[in-house]
Amino acid sequence: MLKGFSKGGIHAPEYKISEKAAIEPMPLPEIAVVPLCQHIGAPAVAVVKKGDTVQVGQVIATAGGFVSAPVHAPVSGTVTAVDALPDNGGVRRPTITIRVEGDQWLESIDRSETLISTCDLSPKEILEKITAAGLVGMGGATFPTHVKLAVPPGKHAEMLIINGVECEPFLTADHRLMLERGEEVLIGVRLLARVLGVSKVYIGIENNKPDAIEHLSRLSAQDPQITVVPLRVRYPQGGEKQLIEAVSGRQVPSGGLPIDVGAVVQNVGTAFAVYEAVQKNKPLIERIVTVTGRCVEHPSNLRVRIGTPLSALIERCGGMPADAGKVISGGPMMGRAVSNLEAPVTKGTSGILLIRERGAVRKEAGSCIKCAKCVTVCPMGLEPYRLSTLSKLGRFEDAEAGYITDCIECGSCAYTCPAMLPLLDYIRLGKAEVMRRVRARKSAPKA
């Protein structure tokens, strides 16, 4: 019996159509648009100005606080603007635009393919390198990595859990990375374990990637601290709380953090970035992006410089299909619909998914038939039908009492709803309002 999380979840058709496509380098763009906020937290602060020339890997913006990350030049060339450009949703956000000229890298970066497995740095020095390299969670949540590695006083990390689940349908970037860069990933994993001072590392991989499980198990066979854990295929296993439970049996308490049960979770993509940052001095300037969809001519996994426009990736994979109706940044369950294809790839762009027009339009919603399917699939054990209605009616106190803030927004409820109700839309609305009220209560002066 394979391990898995205990509660709810769905098994959507996997459509891992790009899983056999080896990672290919994406050609450099002509213009790179680099957002200053590619992470959760405070935007980075630009330290270059229009007209400056930059080299690949050079810091162009420094962290804007503790929960923030610096940004590095992903290309070499001339800064043509430090202003605000529309992101993939069309909202203007601070960016640095660089006209690409050649490909001049900083001398300090080791661009060779030589595997460097030894590291003499102290945990503190490793953490400093990770912080300086602008690393963020590569799974899509983009939480600054150094913040997750800073264990709060009074807490104790017992285990590091590496997320190789890639439970979203279609996406294969992590899968390919584990297959093609397994050694590097494992070195990154050991570096992360050293920073945390933990001796137990679990790498959770869903069973639909047997080759990755086999490969990493073989590579880590001599390392007693690393255990590769095959997991049954079930969305949202890549959710932090679900993954922790799947591999360790521990449930993060409601309202708590993984560290409350002694766990720290990092993505395989992050582990790879840690390897490059620590062993190769290479900051986070490129990432693997899956470009896929049933209407895409050449579904691919591309190594892309941050700042490359999404349209270039689509062109590279066969161009925009005539029948495409929706472009999603990320996976189909939690990804974000894109309205601006000139927006760039950022640190958190795990995939570009094209959906046909036919499948992109939501079906007309009916009335709730109380079938309880949303209750059954909710991985947090909530009552989505009820929370959705309460949010719709503006009954936020009741929604709060129904633990709406526990919702991880995985979308399993809306996916399964036979009445096609936009359950998660309303729950998100209610959750945001409840969070706002909770914050207001906390900051209100005590009477």
Place this chain on the structure above:
Amino acid sequence: MDKKLIVSPSPHIHGAFSTQRLMGDVLIALIPAFIVSVIVYGVSALWVTALSVVACVGFEFLIQRYLLKGEPTLKNLSAVVTGVLLAFNLPSTLPWWMVILGALVAIGVGKMSFGGLGCNPFNPALVGRVFLLISFPVQMTGFVTPTHVDPLSDAVIPAEISAEVATDAVTGPTLLGFVKEALAGGATTVDVADKISYNDMLLGFKSGSFGEIGALALLLGFLYLLSRRVITWHTPVSVLGSMFVFSGILWLVQPLHFMNPFFQILTGGALLGAIFMATDYVTSPMTTRGMVLYGVGIGVITILIRTWGAYPEGMSFAILIMNAVVPLINKGFRPKRFGVIPAKKE
């Protein structure tokens, strides 16, 4: 690239379920039982079903269009399901206008007056049936008895049984009614045993509301619903299990006075009720623990009514009574949340 892109919040894909598909699957699951009823009762079963479906769909359309001035939602097939289930709970000899009246009560009172699909507290088909049962007890229990000789036993259900019950104001599917009356009259279970053929019960050669007669056909439908994940096992198994256990205890205590548990779950509306009526989404609980409690309640009330109540059959009443408790069950049996059990130590 000036293509206009569609933008919406996640999730961007939807699973295979739709209300229409779920209701369609319920209809498919009812086909075996329907075939049995047409074999046993002939074309009249077909006519009653067709009439009931047309009436239910028609009333839903008329009420939605002209009374509520809204867009009719017939596409979701729920009115068709109500029509078939109502028909399955009627004798095949019921006058046509009573079928239509039953449909009007089922859809008009049972469903639309509460706000339509998803809002009704009681199972609409059962509201219609119980209305007819109370209003027209004679016609509602005037069953044609299939005169079928089972080759394995010599048991023939004599025509006079149904006549007996039909002339009596006491209602109920024939076999249950007959047995109840016989036991009340001082007979023992041994005395009535030769009137009961379990083969006939399984195959459907018994008298009753025509959709409830074929046990094997209904179980086939149950397996289909489970395989299509339309329903879970919790409610039907709880209903039948509690009926079995409760009547089994009675039978073990006084085997001469109480019918055995197999008889109880194979007769009357037990299977039709447990599999198709009690599992109605709208009127049943939202969590599996709630479903088990609800199912046990139905099973126990059914046996109580069958054994000591005024009616020989209690399934319809039991389901309606437990329907009324569902909001309370939903409040009391919330799903178990993630992260509230203490973290396990390895």
